[in-house]
Amino acid sequence: MTDLAVAAPRPDLHDRQTRAAAWFVALRDRITAAFEQLERDAPADLYPAEPGRFVLTPWSRDASHGPDAGGGVMGLMHGRLFEKVGVHVSQVRGRFEPDFARTIPGAAEDPSFFATGISLIAHLRSPRVPAVHMNTRFLSTTQSWFGGGADLTPLLDYQRRDDFPDAIRFHAALEQACNRFDPAWYPKYKAWCEEYFFLPHRNEPRGVGGIFYDRHDTGDFERDFAFTRAVGEAFLQVYPEIVRTRMAEPWTEAEREEQLIRRGRYVEYNLLYDRGTLFGLKTGGNVESILSSLPPVVKWP
DSSP states (O other): OOOOOOOOOOOOHHHHHHHHHHHHHHHHHHHHHHHHHHHEEEEESTTSSOOOOOOOEEEEEOGGTTTEEEEEEEEEEEEEEEEEEEEEEEEEEOOOOOOTTSSTTTTTTEEOOOOOEEEEEEEETTTTSSSEHHHHHHEEEEEEEEEEEEEOOEEEEEEEEGTTTTHHHHHHHEEEEEETTTTTTHHOOOOOOOOEEEEEETTEEEESEEEEEEEEOOSSSHHHHHHHHHHHHHHHHHHHHHHHHHHTTTHHHHHHHHHHHHHHHHHHHHHTTTTHHHHHHHOOOOOHHGGGOSSSSSSOO
């Protein structure tokens, strides 16, 4: 499995950057293995095609960003259970454009940056299985911090409730991850997620939430890194459990239609409001990887 090496411009950050990048790659490998196992285990009567496999495609940033601009590996699977799922890792460096640098902590003084992370979006064929998004990342300018989170998007109205079992299970896993470090973090980051993943033009949340955090820097790198790893571990534990619980449930054509229409909200959010999409495009990221978050089939009424 090929992943791109990165050079470090500042020795004091080299170890942190290298360790964070290695963790995101290791988490990618474990998630893709878990998803491929679910592909194999899905019942053949509901999912009659051959199980899918991830295709890993390395990419490099344009040479205009410099000789050590980095890149990443795009991981995509079009399967029978996972209609479309992307699990991507990246390790990039460069300089922010002046207007964008003013919005990033520490970049106004020096627009140089390093960013590494994992980004995941899964769209399932069954409307009974919620879509999910997860990403965690480490970014450094003259400052450094972690960000990320995970959120769950059921696509049938009766599942889009805080008291639905999938939502309860998902939130419990993330709350447990937060509480290992600070019990104040879960309510704070849960509220941030609800505010962030909201469609103002429709006056509705994208899903049932989760947690979202950014510019997370307590001054203790080891604690913050351990927290970000705990978020990844919580996701790896809880989401495959949810998929396995729901994947054998039959669905109706009406539910599939509802799923495809609700996916339209996902498209609207990611193209209009998502900061990760904007960051990737502004920093010369891989367009195919960035836009792989969009579902493969969608409808608007």
